[in-house]
Amino acid sequence: MVDYVKKFLTTRNNSFFMGVVICILLVGFTITSLISYYTTKQNVITNATTETLPLISDNIYSEIQAEILDPINISSLMANDSFLINWVADGEQSVPEITNYLTRIKERYGFTTAFYISDITKNYYYADGILKQISPDDEHDVWYYQFSESNKRYALDIDTDQATNDRMTMFINHRLENFEGDYLGVTGIGLELNSLGNKVREYQERFDHNIFLVNKNGLIQVHPDQSLVETKTIQEMEGIGDLAGQILSTGVDPQIFEFRNSSGTKVISVRYIPEFDWYLIVEKDPNSSLTIARKGLYQNIIIGLLITAIVSSVLLWVFNSYNRQLEFLAMYDDLTGLLNRRQFNQYMMREMKLADRYNQPLSLLLMDIDNFKSVNDDYGHLSGDKYLKAFADTIKRTLREIDITGRFGGDEFCALLVNSDETEAGKIAARLEKELNNLTVSTKTGIINRTVSIGIASNGSGKDSWENLVHLADVALYKSKAENKKD
Numbered sequence: 141m142v143d144y145v146k147k148f149l150t151t152r153n154n155s156f157f158m159g160v161v162i163c164i165l166l167v168g169f170t171i172t173s174l175i176s177y178y179t180t181k182q183n184v185i186t187n188a189t190t191e192t193l194p195l196i197s198d199n200i201y202s203e204i205q206a207e208i209l210d211p212i213n214i215s216s217l218m219a220n221d222s223f224l225i226n227w228v229a230d231g232e233q234s235v236p237e238i239t240n241y242l243t244r245i246k247e248r249y250g251f252t253t254a255f256y257i258s259d260i261t262k263n264y265y266y267a268d269g270i271l272k273q274i275s276p277d278d279e280h281d282v283w284y285y286q287f288s289e290s291n292k293r294y295a296l297d298i299d300t301d302q303a304t305n306d307r308m309t310m311f312i313n314h315r316l317e318n319f320e321g322d323y324l325g326v327t328g329i330g331l332e333l334n335s336l337g338n339k340v341r342e343y344q345e346r347f348d349h350n351i352f353l354v355n356k357n358g359l360i361q362v363h364p365d366q367s368l369v370e371t372k373t374i375q376e377m378e379g380i381g382d383l384a385g386q387i388l389s390t391g392v393d394p395q396i397f398e399f400r401n402s403s404g405t406k407v408i409s410v411r412y413i414p415e416f417d418w419y420l421i422v423e424k425d426p427n428s429s430l431t432i433a434r435k436g437l438y439q440n441i442i443i444g445l446l447i448t449a450i451v452s453s454v455l456l457w458v459f460n461s462y463n464r465q466l467e468f469l470a471m472y473d474d475l476t477g478l479l480n481r482r483q484f485n486q487y488m489m490r491e492m493k494l495a496d497r498y499n500q501p502l503s504l505l506l507m508d509i510d511n512f513k514s515v516n517d518d519y520g521h522l523s524g525d526k527y528l529k530a531f532a533d534t535i536k537r538t539l540r541e542i543d544i545t546g547r548f549g550g551d552e553f554c555a556l557l558v559n560s561d562e563t564e565a566g567k568i569a570a571r572l573e574k575e576l577n578n579l580t581v582s583t584k585t586g587i588i589n590r591t592v593s594i595g596i597a598s599n600g601s602g603k604d605s606w607e608n609l610v611h612l613a614d615v616a617l618y619k620s621k622a623e624n625k626k627d
Contacts, residue, residue, distance in 0.1 A: 161455060165448040173440035197394050197409035197422045200343055200351055204420065205413070207339055208331075211312050212415060214249055215294060215328040219314040224256065228316070228324050232261055235269060243267040245329065253303050253330040256316070257284060259323060266303045284326060287313055294328070296416050298361050298370050301330055308333040308369060310362070333369060336362050350423035353416070358384050361418055374421070378402060390419065473547040475525055476532035481554075484546030485606070488556050491544070492606045495559075495599060503557040503565030503598040505572070506613040507535070510591045510624055512551035523583035527590070530581045538575050539568070554613075562598035569594045593620040 218224060227238060238256060245254040246267050256265045257274060264271040274281040283297050294314040301309040309330040316324045340351050341364040352363040358373040375384045379401030386397065387410050394411040409422045471483040479487065488504070495502040509515075509531065516524040528551070535545050535553060544556040555572075557565050576592040595617025597609050 162448055162452055165451060166444065168444075170441070170444065173437050173444065176436065176440060196347055196349060196424075197411055197420070200347055200349070200422055201411055201413070201420055203343055204340075204353070205415070207336075209415065211249070211251065211329055211331060212294065214245070214251075215312045215314040218245065218254075218256075218327045218329075219294075219316050224316065224327065225318055225324070228258065228260070229318060232258060232263065235265070238265050239267055239269055249329070251329040252307070252309055252332040252335075253301055254328075255303070255330070256327040257325050259288065259325040268303070271303050283311075283313075287315075287326060288323070296361075296418070298333060304330075304332070308366065310336060333362070334366060337364050337366055337369070340364050347422075352421055353413075353418045354388075354421065355418055356388060358388055379406065380408065387419065387421070473532075476529055476547050478532050478536070478553070479544065479546035481546065481548050484544065484548075484554060484556070487544050487546075488606050488609075491556060491558060492599070492609070500559050501561035501564075501598060502609075503560045503562060503596060504609050504613045505555040505557065505565065505569055506548070506595040506597075506610075506617040507553040507555070507572075507576070508593045508617055508621060509551040510593055510621065512590060515588055515590065519583055519585040519588055523581075523585050523588060526583055527581045527588045530579060531576065534575050534579055535572065538572050560598075562596065565596050565598055569596050591624060593617055593624050595620055 223241065224238075227234070227241075232238070242254040242256065242265065245251065253266055255271075257263070258265070262273045262275070264274055274284055276282070276285055280299070280302060283299060287295055287297075292315070294312060297311045297313060299309065299311060300306040301311075310333050311328060311330045313326050313328045316327045318324055340353075340362055343349075343351050344364060352368075353361045354374055355361050358375050359370065360368045360372050360374070361370070363369055373384075374387060375381045379399040380387070380397075383397050383399055386395075387408075390410045390412050392412050392414065394409050396407065396409055398405065398407050400406070407424045409424075411420045411422075412418075413420055471479060473480050478484075491502060494500070509528075512524070515527060519527075532545070532547065532553065535555060539545060539555055539557075542558045544558070546554045546556075548554050557568060560568065573592055573594055580587055580589045595613045595615070597612035597616055599609055
């Protein structure tokens with residue numbers, strides 16, 4: 141059974157097996173994710189039918205009212221602050237006093253800006269000093285003159301703030317009058333519109349409804365999409381534009397409207413906010429209720445893909461690691477790390493062909509450890525293995541990088557000397573013999589030292605066959621061993 145599994149894993153069935161595993165994982169995760177999605181979808185639809193849009197609208201209204209009423213109250217307190225009134229009455233003599241006052245207001249409550257515009261000097265004071273002097277000819281200052289003539293106590297205005305690099309800002313402007321009721325100017329604070337848009341976006345995510353605010357003319361004042369603010373009216377919006385007249389005539393009591401556009405049927409709740417003179421529009425999109433379910437589906441699919449990728453990577457690593465081990469065992473001797481005899485023969489055949497083509501010399505060395513059997517008998521097989529490993533390392537260290545080394549088996553080793561004739565091979569063999577004869581290996585059972593016999597054969601003309609080269613080297617080896625025995 142083990143051999144069958146090895147054979148299975150080391151053939152083309154690897155790809156098939158990997159494909160089957162990946163398909164099972166993908167199909168399993170997909171089915172599970174779809175079942176989860178459709179179950180969640182059904183629950184969302186069921187819950188959506190029981191929701192009461194006016195109740196959600198009331199909750200959102202309370203949130204927005206709490207968010208914006210505090211700034212309105214702060215601006216009201218500024219307009220009734222005796223310090224500010226007395227500072228104006230004293231002739232606006234100390235600019236640091238007013239800038240320190242505005243800085244404290246701005247930093248304490250986290251506003252984008254706090255300001256005072258004097259109707260007497262026309263100076264625009266803010267936290268960093270005097271921004272400018274207002275003028276009816278400046279389009280940025282038109283709002284001031286319109287507000288002054290309106291006699292309103294306060295008003296909200298969406299405009300770019302010159303004090304903050306023209307960022308879109310919601311200004312809460314409040315009339316400043318002295319104790320006798322004389323008009324002195326306008327004070328107030330500014331909230332960066334982007335932060336209000338983010339708040340509305342948070343409400344949308346929390347309540348799962350589309351939310352935006354428009355003024356009495358239908359112009360969008362607050363919206364998560366900043367590109368729509370002060371640029372688009374509800375009259376221009378698909379579907380809802382047909383109801384613009386009814387929406388903008390809604391009173392403090394919320395009204396429910398229904399319309400259709402290209403994305404389907406929508407239901408909206410409209411409520412007038414007298415504090416801002418704005419309309420709160422809360423839109424229920426049935427499709428938006430499925431966002432969470434879709435997110436869950438996408439997340440499950442992504443998780444499934446990640447797990448599939450991880451499992452596939454682990455399996456691929458295991459297969460590759462196992463195949464590399466098999467390839468190593470198929471090519472190399474596991475004890476010495478040299479090429480085994482079969483692989484060495486293949487390399488030799490290849491080099492013989494190259495030598496024959498380019499008429500280059502090639503030499504073969506066959507090496508045999510003299511009297512190696514006694515090593516195993518006297519020192520043990522583990523010590524013998526240690527000596528063989530050191531013997532192989534010495535061969536690799538002594539020969540050139542271009543030379544090919546191998547183990548023929550047992551205590552026999554071989555080396556193919558590329559582009560080396562018999563004379564060059566003799567020099568290399570002599571150097572190698574010296575190194576191997578001087579090799580001593582310390583083991584637990586003693587110090588091992590043996591001599592080596594080397595047989596040399598060269599193709600010379602580059603016309604010999606590899607079998608003949610092995611035969612000649614073998615003959616030379618036995619001759620060398622015989623001479624070593626005489627010594």
